[in-house]
Amino acid sequence: MQSVTQSLSQGLNAFFAFIPQLIGAIIILIIGYVVAKILQAVVSRVLKSIGFDGWMERSGIKQYFDRADTRQTPATILGKLVFWFVFIIAITMATDALGIQQVSAVFSQLIAYIPNIIAxxxxxxxxxxxxxxVAGLVRGATGIDVLGTVAQAAIMVYAIFAALTQLGIAVQLTAPTFLIVLGAVALAAAIAFGWGARNVAQDIVESAYARRGEAREKIERQDGSAEDRPTARPTPRKE
Incomplete structure (x- = not known):
């Protein structure tokens, strides 16, 4: 009986000792949530005011949000990312207050990884x-839309692999895969350019043959007129 009473007493003491930690963790979560919501609203409004959504649309990235059928704008999505970044920090602090080291370590690693996502x-x-x-410059300089599209695709492919490298995703495969994709883009561009320029090449060849035929006819006419021309007889010399 005494051992049961002692065990119950120890359990109650541990519970009451844990209550301040629990209250502290709850307070940290509440404060972190409020701060995260405030920062989310501020970031979203600031990004909208400086025209961030327009930048995303001009860069061609907004089309991916449209394909995903999301009603969120890029500025709103970044605001939510800021919210979760701050709230995850609050969760990490709360787990530290509760003494749950394993969960705290996981969230600490996630926080350390977030700058890579932002980059x-x-x-x-x-x-x-x-x-x-660059695509606009190439199209304006050459007048060929295909070359502008190829330049744009090459830059975006390189950027995608650079982003994957920053995230640490399959870094050892990044360079070979990039070369393969870039070669495929170049081959597709060459085929598209050749197929699109086939009419131009045909016109150039036909005009070259036409000029050659005209020159040949002109030479033949000159030779014919020279043969038809009467030869001048020499005048007798007076003695």
Whole structure:
């Protein structure tokens, strides 16, 4: 009986000792949630005010959001990412307060990985803007849409693999796969360019043959007129 009473007493003491930790963790979660929601609203409004959605649309990245059939704008999505970043920090602090080291270690690793995600997103956004700019320059300089599309695709392919490298996803496969994809893009561009320029090449060849035929006819006419021309007889010399 005494042992049962002692065990019950120890359990109650442990429970009451755990209550302050639990209350502290709940307070941390509440404060973290409020701060995360405030930062989410601020980030979304600031991004919308500076025209971030327009940048994403010009870079060609917004079309992926449209294909995903999401009603969220890029600025809103980034605001939600900020919310979860801050709230995960709050969860990590709460688990530390509860003394749950395993969960805290997992969330700490996730927090350390978030900057890589942000860097990868920035790489894609900046590469999208650069790809649009370069594609416009190429189309304006050459007048060929295919070359502009190829330049844009090459930049975006490189940016995708750079983002994957930043995320640490299959880094050992990044370089060979990039070369394969880039070669495939170049081959497809060459085929598309050749197929699209076949009429132009045909016109060039036909015009070259036409000029050659005209030159040959002109030479033949000159030779014929020279043969039909009467030869001048020499005048007798007076002695």
């Amino acid at each position: 990868a997103v920035l790489i894609l956004v900046l590469a999208g803007l650069l790809a649009q700019f």
